[in-house]
Amino acid sequence: MKNNVYVDINVLQTVPSSNLNRDDAGAPKTALYGGVSRARVSSQSWKRAVRKAFEANDVTIAKRTKKVPQLLSAAIKTLVPEMTDKDVLTKVQAIFKATGIKIAVPKDGEDGRYETGALLMVSPGQIEKLAQYAVDHESLDDKDAKKEIKALIKGDQAIDLALFGRMVADNPELNVDAATQVAHALSTHEVVPEFDYYTALDDAKEEDQNGAAMLGTIEFNSATLYRYANINMHELSHNLGAEDAITGAVNFIKTFMLSMPSGKQNTFANKTLPSYVMVTVRPDTPVNLVSAFEEPVVSRDGYMKQSEAKLEAAYQKITDQELVEKPLLNVVLSDYDTTAGQKIETLPKFLDAITESLKEAVQDEDTNN
Structure with a gap:
C-alpha cells in the first residue's frame, strides 16, 4: 500500500x-x-x-455495552468454574483498574450486576484474552501487567471495532481510531x-x-x-x-x-x-x-x-x-x-x-x- x-x-x-x-x-x-x-x-x-x-x-462483531465487567466475569468463570464469585470479582476489578476504566461495583447483598459508567465496545477475542490473562497471573497491578492488559484490550479487534472505532472517556489511551467514515445519506x-x-x-x-x-x-x-x-x-x-x-x-x-x-x-x-x-x-x-x-x-x-x-x-x-x-x-x-x-x-x-x-x-x- x-x-x-x-x-x-x-x-x-x-x-x-x-x-x-x-x-x-x-x-x-x-x-x-x-x-x-x-x-x-x-x-x-x-x-x-x-x-x-x-x-x-x-x-464476528464487537459488543457495545455497559456490561463488559459481566462478560469478563462469565469468561473467567468458564475458564475456572470452581473460582468463587468473590475471587472472580476481585480479578475483574483488578483488570479494570489496570485499564483505567471505572466500574460501578455492587454493594454487599446486591446480585453482582456491576457495569462500566459508559458504553464500551469490546471484541469477543479481547474478552477471552483478558480472562485468560486474569486466570494466568496472580499480580494484575504492577507496571508490566498494566501495560500488557492495555495491549490486550486494544488487540484482536473485531471488524466493526476496527472500522468504526472506539472512544474511551476514562482512558483515551484505549481509543481506537475509526478506519471508516460514513456520510449521512441524502436524497438527490x-x-x-x-x-x-x-x-x-x-x-x-x-x-x-x-x-x-x-x-x-x-x-x-x-x-x-x-x-x-x-x-x-x-x-x-x-x-x-x-x-x-x-x-x-x-x-x-x-x-x-x-x-x-x-x-x-x-x-x-x-x-x-x-x-x-x-x-x-x-x-x-x-x-x-x-x-x-x-x-x-x-x-x-x-x-x-x-x-x-x-x-x-x-x-x-x-x-x-x-x-x-x-x-x-x-x-x-x-x-x-x-x-x-x-x-x-x-x-x-x-x-x-x-x-x-x-x-x-x-x-x-x-x-x-
Missing part, C-alpha cells in the same frame, strides 16, 4: 414509501441542502445496519413529506358497533438516496493487519451496499438494492461527491438516471481539473452505461477487482518499506 490509500464508496439507491430513520417526533429525518429539504438517513443508523448485517452473516432531489392515515379495527367487536378501535398517522417519504462512505486502508491495516484489512474492506463494501436500516420495515417493506455503485481507490484523499446534487435533480420521469449522470459528471470534473491524483482503480456496478470508469457486470467480479487493486497497494507499501 502507498502511504495513503483510501477507498471511496458511492451508492445511488431508490427507496419507496418508507421511514428508515426517525427523529424525536417519529418523522423521517431530513436535511436542508441546496436550498431544499432532502430525505436523510443518519450515518449512525446505517452503521448499525452494517453491524447487524455482519452478525446475520456470521461475521427535494422531498415533500407525506402522511399515511391508518385505522385499526377490533376483530371481536359486535356487528352493530361501528368505527375503528384505533387511528393515527405515520409520516413517510420516497427518495433516491446518495450514500457515501470511505475507508482509510492505512488505518484499517493498523487495526487488523494488512491481509485482514483487505478482507475486511471488501466485506464492508459489500455489506454497506446491501444493508438497510430496519426502521418501519414491517410497515413499508421498503428493502431495495442499489441501482448504481462506484468504488474508487485513491492514493491521496477521499472525496465525497455529494456536491453533484447541491442543485437538486428535478424530474417527472424518475430520478435515478439523472442522478447517475450528475454523479459521474462530478467525478469527471475533479479528475479533469487534476484536483486529485489519478485513481488506482475506478469501477462501476450499474443498471446503466457508465462514462466514469470500468463497468463490471456482476457483484462477485466487482469485488474481485477491488480486492486485486488493494492487494497491489499492499505490495507497493511492502516494496517501499
Whole structure:
C-alpha cells in the first residue's frame, strides 16, 4: 500500500414509501441542502445496519455495552468454574483498574450486576484474552501487567471495532481510531413529506358497533438516496493487519451496499438494492461527491438516471481539473452505461477487482518499506 490509500464508496439507491430513520417526533429525518429539504438517513443508523448485517452473516462483531465487567466475569468463570464469585470479582476489578476504566461495583447483598459508567465496545477475542490473562497471573497491578492488559484490550479487534472505532472517556489511551467514515445519506432531489392515515379495527367487536378501535398517522417519504462512505486502508491495516484489512474492506463494501436500516420495515417493506455503485481507490484523499446534487435533480420521469449522470459528471470534473491524483482503480456496478470508469457486470467480479487493486497497494507499501 502507498502511504495513503483510501477507498471511496458511492451508492445511488431508490427507496419507496418508507421511514428508515426517525427523529424525536417519529418523522423521517431530513436535511436542508441546496436550498431544499432532502430525505436523510443518519450515518449512525446505517452503521448499525452494517453491524447487524455482519452478525446475520456470521461475521464476528464487537459488543457495545455497559456490561463488559459481566462478560469478563462469565469468561473467567468458564475458564475456572470452581473460582468463587468473590475471587472472580476481585480479578475483574483488578483488570479494570489496570485499564483505567471505572466500574460501578455492587454493594454487599446486591446480585453482582456491576457495569462500566459508559458504553464500551469490546471484541469477543479481547474478552477471552483478558480472562485468560486474569486466570494466568496472580499480580494484575504492577507496571508490566498494566501495560500488557492495555495491549490486550486494544488487540484482536473485531471488524466493526476496527472500522468504526472506539472512544474511551476514562482512558483515551484505549481509543481506537475509526478506519471508516460514513456520510449521512441524502436524497438527490427535494422531498415533500407525506402522511399515511391508518385505522385499526377490533376483530371481536359486535356487528352493530361501528368505527375503528384505533387511528393515527405515520409520516413517510420516497427518495433516491446518495450514500457515501470511505475507508482509510492505512488505518484499517493498523487495526487488523494488512491481509485482514483487505478482507475486511471488501466485506464492508459489500455489506454497506446491501444493508438497510430496519426502521418501519414491517410497515413499508421498503428493502431495495442499489441501482448504481462506484468504488474508487485513491492514493491521496477521499472525496465525497455529494456536491453533484447541491442543485437538486428535478424530474417527472424518475430520478435515478439523472442522478447517475450528475454523479459521474462530478467525478469527471475533479479528475479533469487534476484536483486529485489519478485513481488506482475506478469501477462501476450499474443498471446503466457508465462514462466514469470500468463497468463490471456482476457483484462477485466487482469485488474481485477491488480486492486485486488493494492487494497491489499492499505490495507497493511492502516494496517501499
